[in-house]
Amino acid sequence: MKSKIPSEEVAVKMNEWYKLIRAFEADKAEALKREIQYELEDMEENQDLLLYFSLMEFRHRIMLDKLKPMKDGDCQPPFSEMLTEIEMNQQKLTGLLEYYFYYFRGMYEFKQKNFISAISHYKRAEEKLEYVEDDIEKAEFLYKISEVYYHIKQTFFSMNYAGQALDIYKKYELYGMRRVQCKFIIAGNLMDAQQHEKALEYLECALEHAERLDDHYMIAAAYYNIGHCMYSLGDFCKAAEDFERAAAGFEAHSFQQVIQAVFSLTHIYFKTERYSDAAASYARGMKSAAEWEDEIYMTKFRLIKELYQGDGGQDSLKEYFDILESKELLADTEELLQDAAHFFHKRENYKAASYFFSRLVGVQKRLQMNNYA
Template sequence: MNKVASEVIANLLNEFHIAIKKNDADLATELFERCKLSFDNMEEDQNVLVYFSLLEERYRMMMYDTKGEELPKNKKYKKEQMDHIRKTNDMIDYYFHFYEAMYESYKKNYERAISLFKIAEKQLSKIPDEIEVAEFYSKVASMYMSIHQSVVSLGYINEAIGIYKRHDDYKRRLVSSLVVLATNYMHIGRFDDAERQLFKAIDIARELNDEFFEAMQFHNMSIVYSAANRSQDCLNALKRAIREESWRKSEYHIRSIYMLAKEYFKIGQKDTAIYYSKKGMEVLKEKENKIYEAKINIIYNLYTARDTSKSIDKCRNNIRYLENRNDLDGAYELSLIISRYYEKERDYKEALEFAHKAIDIEHRMKNLEGS
């Protein structure tokens, strides 16, 4: 049997790439399977295999973003593969550093991610596709958003939004960028601006007729409402998200359950909050997520303990766990919640301890740099 020219397979990979960039999960899955089958009859070309391996990692992350599917547990690249990739052409070299940076960012290894993004940015001028440039800007902005470096994040995300607005075929990417913009506004206290951006995101999701994507935007809106102390609006948005069956079946469902428990505790509806806490633990038995297990344990022990002595060690241990897993944003938010609750209970020493913890975490986030 004659071997298929590698250029033919590379063209198929380009179609796969475009489907990923458009967040078209169904088409991307179809092309992914076609690409895998094609390699059996392809003439040997290591660069095409490298390109595919990079695209496969991006595909897995796209499926996590759009469908809530689980991320790979381990990194794909061995040292010898990495050495080869660095010797390939400029574009593959850019893609390699960019995709590796994305992976490290998803894994919350932020210093490593920053370093890799900086390397990729130096090579960005070699990328002729402005959509690919927008993708870079949006991913870097999302990473800086996660560590509350809002000024840096806003600079990148506004560049991305400017590009996506010129391309009607990339509305999903525009929505994702609007969410990053809104989250940055939330972090700096511009809650009305954040809400406006998310209403735009919801409108586009409805225009796309994607119920899962729409549910995701309502969940995002709930986070802004919670931060703005608009608890009833927060709860309404969460209930709208979990009404969607595909959302309930996804890896994201636990986030909404956690938010419901947290918000009901916050407004003093303890019985309902306990119900959602226990529901969350049931969900975690089927879909393990240690970070959200720690978060639910914190709020449950904080609000249900009869006195501070019965909750403080559990809160300390779970905050420490979040820090060790580099979930600095979560550790920061929950340290503030713990501090405010203890202050309300007149446990001022403990309140001060967690206030200092929140300040320390915020300082660490805002001073993260590439290593």
């Protein structure tokens, strides 16, 4: 009779699998996952380890979807199906497994741009953080929660968590990429706090670090963030140069973030009345957004085109703003509402300007409420 594989041996491999997932080592993670699946069939019974496998498989899918978002027709089971299976066993999850459940669910909700739901799950995970012994795992959690707080402009919380994560990552030389990302988050929060010069120092330091790492994604991201900072400082010419360098970097290596960079570039061209450049950039951005099936950015592209080159009506703009607000994209909505209000005021369409200023105040109140939530 064939002897059963000890569950402890499989658990060690699962921990290695998780490390590969965190490092985005997709090919190695896939190979180890297949090996673990094979061994599970001959493993001595251990229900906790089977639950652990289900959670890691879900986390594995999040990693794969970030590298290459799932399209209709893909053979992988949908996220909703995986979630249903895990939630059926949720009452059996305790300690570290319960931490992973809420943490991974928070990551999924963040990916779906459901930021409030993401925070809710992250906070439940934080209650179980005492079960996490690995320093890097704690840093990863702190970074992830700082990221979602940044997206809803809860500046104090985001800065606090990003700073804690950075302090841990500084102790480990191998986590240079995460140190760069923490600096991005801190710089973004400094910009929200109107401390642009200080933010620029963090970003230039992050760019130098990314170049030393020779990380194409991080270099492009650094240029994007510097462009955003220069835009906030009113240097549209320099910002456009940085956004173009970011877009070219993302595009050359097939990163989805090319859409974001091209949108920012298109926005500047429209604002500075470079309409020929704006038209070309708009087409480039819509093409990328369609290829990546990014409905949010398709909405944002249509919104700025309607604002700057539409027939002057408000109905389409209202519809686009409704979509952004319904997705809780309040920071994006705030910036674009400011543009709309100033645009109509400049053209002495005071009725439209008043509407968008009023709507802007409402969004800013919601953002303030989030800061005290």
